Amino acid sequence: MKKNKVLIIITVILLVGAAGLLAYDKLGFGKKAEVGTDQSIDDVLKVSVDIGEIATNLLDNRYVKISFTIETDSKDAKGELEKRKFQVQNIIITELSEMKAPQLEGKEGKQQFEDAVKTRINEIMQEGEVVKVYITSYIIS
Incomplete structure (x- = not known):
């Protein structure tokens, strides 16, 4: 029993x-709540870094002027990214130098480029990570 x-x-x-x-x-x-969901724009801006305009040649001898804002996952990551701005600019220029203008065309081309830049930057980050790379202006001639 x-x-x-x-x-x-x-x-x-x-x-x-x-x-x-x-x-x-x-x-x-x-x-863990997904970063970017239910965040106010003020919260996003607190962890974002403006990279500014970069002008460089593409692989097919065309010219691109492009600007970025990069969103991180924390204020510590933002601080690190601000210090690494020159490395980020180098990553972007290096990536662009291996691309031809058609690779940057359309929504899909820009998204693939943003993802590639995000991946490369996250490889050097130590205090957090990049959540999203935003192209804020873009001109090819």
């Missing part, structure tokens, strides 16, 4: 624990 009571108690405890874990997961507790 005692074995049955102990077995029932253990089963109830396991069921309550499983229900608790399921509720915890379904209600989203413990999940």
Whole structure:
């Protein structure tokens, strides 16, 4: 009789624990909020760095003038990115020097370039990471 009571108690405890874990997961507790969701523009600006305009030649001897704002995941990352601005500019110029004008055309081309720059910058970041790279102006001639 005692074995049955102990077995029932253990089963109830396991069921309550499983229900608790399921509720915890379904209600989203413990999940890190995605950066960029439900952020005010003021919050985004507090962790963003304006890289300014860069003018350089492309691989096909065309010329590009392009500006960026880069969003980070924290104020510490923003501070580091501001210090690494010259390295970021170098990354952008290096990436652009290997591209031809058609590769930057259209939404998809710009998105791929933004992603490539983000990846390269995150390789050098130590205090956080880049969340999003925004092209803020763009001219090819």
